[in-house]
Amino acid sequence: MESIPLSSLFIALAILLVLSAFFSGSETGLMSLNRYRMRHLAEKGHRGAKQAEKLLGKTDSLLSLILICNNLVNNAAATIAGMIGLQLSGDAGVAIATGLLTLVMLVFSEILPKTIAAIYPEKVGFSASHILMPLQKLLRPLVFLMNLIIRGLMKVLRIRKSEKSGLSSEELRGVVLEAGRFIPTAHQDMLVSILDMEKVTVDDIMVPRNDIGGIDIDDDWKAIMRQLTGAAHARVVIYKGNMDKSILGMLRVREAFRLMLERNEFTKEMLVRAVDEAYFIPEGTPLTTQLMNFKANKERIGLVVDEYGDIKGLVTLEDILEEIVGEFTTSAAPTLDEEVKPQSDGSVLIEGSANLRDLNKLFNWNLPVDEVRTFNGLILEHLEKIPDEDTQFTLLNLKVTILEVNDNVVKLAKVEPFNPTSSSNTE
Template sequence: MNSVPLWALVLTLAVLILCSAFFAMAETALMAANKHRLRLLAKRGHRGAITTLWLLERTDKLLSLVLIANTLLNAMATALVAALAILLFGHEETVLSIATAVVAFLLIVFAEISPKIIGATYPERIALASSGVLRVLMTAAKPVIWFVNLFVGVVLKVLRIRRGHDLHQHRVSPEELRSIVLEGGNFIPQKHKSILLNLFDLETISVEDIMTPRAQMEALNLALGVDELKHELTTCYHNKLPVYEGEINQIVGILHVRKAVALLNQTDALTIDHFRELLTPAYFIPQDTGVFTQLQYFQENKERLGIIVDEYGEVQGLVTLDDIIEEMIGEFTTSVPGAARSDSFNWDSEGECLLEGSTPLRDINKRLGLAFPLDGPKTLNGLMLEQLQEIPDSPISLKVANCVIEVIQVHDQAIKVIKLKRPLPHKRLA
C-alpha cells in the first residue's frame, strides 16, 4: 500500500463511486422508463429499446446484477477509505470513524440520491444509453447471478412467495389508459384526446342514454291514409323512417324514403299496400344494451337503425349508427330538427339557461359543465319529477347538484320549459 501513490488511491475511490452511481442511475431509469414508448421504439428497430425491453423481461436477474455490483463497489469504497485513513493518520479510532462517516456521505450523495434523481428525471434517455452495458455485464456475471439466486430461491420458497408470480398479468386497465390519455398533454391533439375519452365512455353507457325518445321520433302511421303519408314523406328529415299502424308500439317495418319518393313519382293510384311492399323488417334493441356492444351488432347485422324497446316490448325510442358515431367524435352539422336547438343552449349573460324538459341530462352536463346524476332519469323532466315526486301545478324551483332549477311551464302531465341558473363557484374558507 505504501508503494501506491496517493493520487491513484483517490482516483480509484472516485471510479468506484462513479461505477456505483452508474448502476443506481441505470436501475432507476429502467424501472421508471415508459414501457409503451419503448415498445414503439422497438417496433421501429431501435436497438437500445430492444435491449432495454430484454432487460425488463428479466427484472430478477437485472436487480441481482445491480445489487451485487453496488454492494461490492460500496464495500470496496469503504475499505479503500479506511486504508487511506490508516495510511495517512495511523490506527486512530476517531479518524476511522470520521472516514467511515465521510465515505457513507459520499456514497449517499454521489452514488445513491443524485444518480437516482437523474435517472428518474431522464428515464428513457438513460435507459437506452445504459442498456447495452448492462446486458454485457449481465452476460459476463451470469454464473455469479445464478449462484446468488439459488439462495434467493430458497428464501422465497421458505416465505412461500412465488418468483415472477403475475409478471405476465400486468395489463393496462381502461382507467389506466384513460389516465394515460389525460396526461398526454401536448403530445395528443385536443380533438383526438376527446375522441379517445369518448371511446372509453362507450363501455359505461347504454343505448338508452343516446337514443331519440319516442316522443321525438319521426315515424309514419299507416292508419292516417295515403294523402297524409305523402305529406309527411315530402317534409321528413330522415332517409329511414319507422312505420307503425295505429299505435307507436305496433311497428311494422322500416321505410326507405328514397324508395317511397320514387314510388310517388311512378304510381298514379297509390294505396297503403304499395307502402307496405317497400318496408323492411324492423331491428329491435333492448334498452339496456351497451353502446359499444350495439356498435358491434350494427356491424355484424349490417344495420344502421334500431328500435329500442323495454322489457315489456314497448317502444322507448330509436338509435342510429350516426348517433353512436356522434357520441365518439362529436355532433355533425345536420338538418335534423332539434340538432341546431341542442347545440344552441348555453349560459346567457345573467348565468341562466332556458331548456325544454325533454333535454337529455348527458347533453346538459357536457354543454353546461354541470353534474346532474345520470344513474336515474335520462331527461330534465324526469329528474324534476323524481325530485318533486309529483307533477307541479305552479312554478317551483329546487336545487340539484348545486344548480338551481326553476319550472317555467307544465303541459300535458310533463314539464315543458325549465330554467337553469349557473352554480356559483365554491368559496374557500380562509
C-alpha cells in the same frame, strides 16, 4: 497497504464512485422507461430500446445484476476509502474517510444520478443497456444463484409472484390524459369517449318514444307524404294504428322516393312492400356492444324495446358515433346549445328535453341518471307530480323555476345556484 501510492488509491476510488453512480442511475432509468414507447421504438429497430426491452423482460434478473454490481463497487469503495484514511491519519482517518465517503456517495452516486435518470430515462436507460447486456451474460451464474436463493426465501415466506396484467380502463384513461402534447386535444377527447362508452347504454342516447317520427299507414296519403318529406333519418318507422303493437318495419326514405319517380301510380300497398324488417335493440345494451351489433348485422338504425316488447326509443349508428367524435352539424335533433341558454344573471334556461348526462358534463353537476334520462324526467321524478308554471323548488344544490308546461311535459325551466336566503318560497 502503505506500499500502494495515494494517487492510485484516489484514482481507483473515483472510478468506483463513477461505477456506483452508473449502476444507481441505470436502475432508475430502466425502471422509469415508458414500456409502450420503448416497445414502439424497439419495433422500429432502435438498438437501445431492443436491449432495454430484453433486460426488462426479466426484471428480477436485471435488479439482481444491478444490485450485485452496485454492492461490490460500494464495498470496494469503502475499503479503498479506509486505506486512504489509514495512510493519511491512522485509525482516526479511517472513521473520517468512512463518514466523508458516505456523504459523497449519497450525493454523487445515489441522489444526483437517480435524479438525472428520472428526468431523462430514455437517454440513461437505453445507453446503460449496452453495458448491462454483456455484463449480464458475464455474471449469469452469480445472478442465477442469487435468484435461486431469493425464490427459495419467497417460497418459505409464502410470497407469490403476481401475474402480469394489462391496463384497466381507468389506468388507460390516465395514460391518455397524461399524454399531453403527444396527442392532440381532439384525439384525446375521442379516446376518452371510447373508454366511457362501456358505461353508456342505448337508453342514454336514444331518441325518446314520443319523438320518433313514425308513419301510420292508416293516415291519409298527404299526411304520409309530409312525414316522408320531413323525415329526420334515412329510415322511418312504418306502423299500423299503434307503434307498440303493430310495427310493419323500417322504410328507406330514398327508396320510397325512387319508387315514386319510377311508377306513375304509387299506393300504400306498394309502400308497405318496400318496407324492411325492423331491427330491435334490448334496453340497457352498452354502446360498445351495440356498435359491434350494428356492424355484424349491417344495420344503421334500430328500435329500443323494453322487457315487454314496448318501444322505448330509437338509436342510430350516427348517435353512437357522436358519442365519440361529438355532435354532427347535420343532426336534425336539437343540440345542447339550443336546449341550454345561459343568462346574464348567472341562471340558465334549460329545455325539459335536455339530456342529463350532457348537462352533467357541461356544468359539472351530479344529477342522477340511473332512472331517468331527461331534465323533464328528473323534475317529474323529484316532485312526483306534474308541476304548474312558476313552481319553484330546490334540486340538489340548484334552484329550479318552472317556466313552461305543455302536454304534461316540462318544456322550459330556469336553473340557478341555490341561495339559502331565497329558499322560503320553494316547495
